[in-house]
Amino acid sequence: MQIIRSKSFTGxxxxxxxxxANMxxxxxxxxxxxKPxxxxxxxxxxxxxVLDGQVEMHYKQQAKEQIALLNTGDIFYASIGTxxxxxPLGEARILVVEQEGSI
Structure with a gap:
């Protein structure tokens, strides 16, 4: 069992x-x-x-760059190949779930 206070975490x-976790x-x-x-x-x-802060997520769709503003509580899903x-716009805390070893 573990409780993590995400707003207290600073790198x-x-x-x-x-x-x-690794499941x-x-x-x-x-x-x-x-920083980006x-x-x-x-x-x-x-x-x-995005758990805390704001993030501009830049992504390519059909070879064209798109930008989405993500606020606290927003979720970005990157499918395979995205x-x-x-x-980040200032400091941000982000929860990332992905395959082990991914960059």
């Missing part, structure tokens, strides 16, 4: 994470960041939940 550098190869991590990530495509599906990059 030493952007995209530091706190591993929460048969699917990981759940709490991330803290104040990098364009990437995950090895599988990804669920990206190229995307998260740009």
């Amino acid at each position: 030493k550098k952007a995209w530091d994470s706190l591993p929460i 048969k190869g699917i990981t759940t991590k709490l991330h803290w960041t104040d 990530y990098k364009w990437h495509i995950n090895d599988g599906e990804e669920v990206f939940v 190229e995307h990059v998260a740009h």
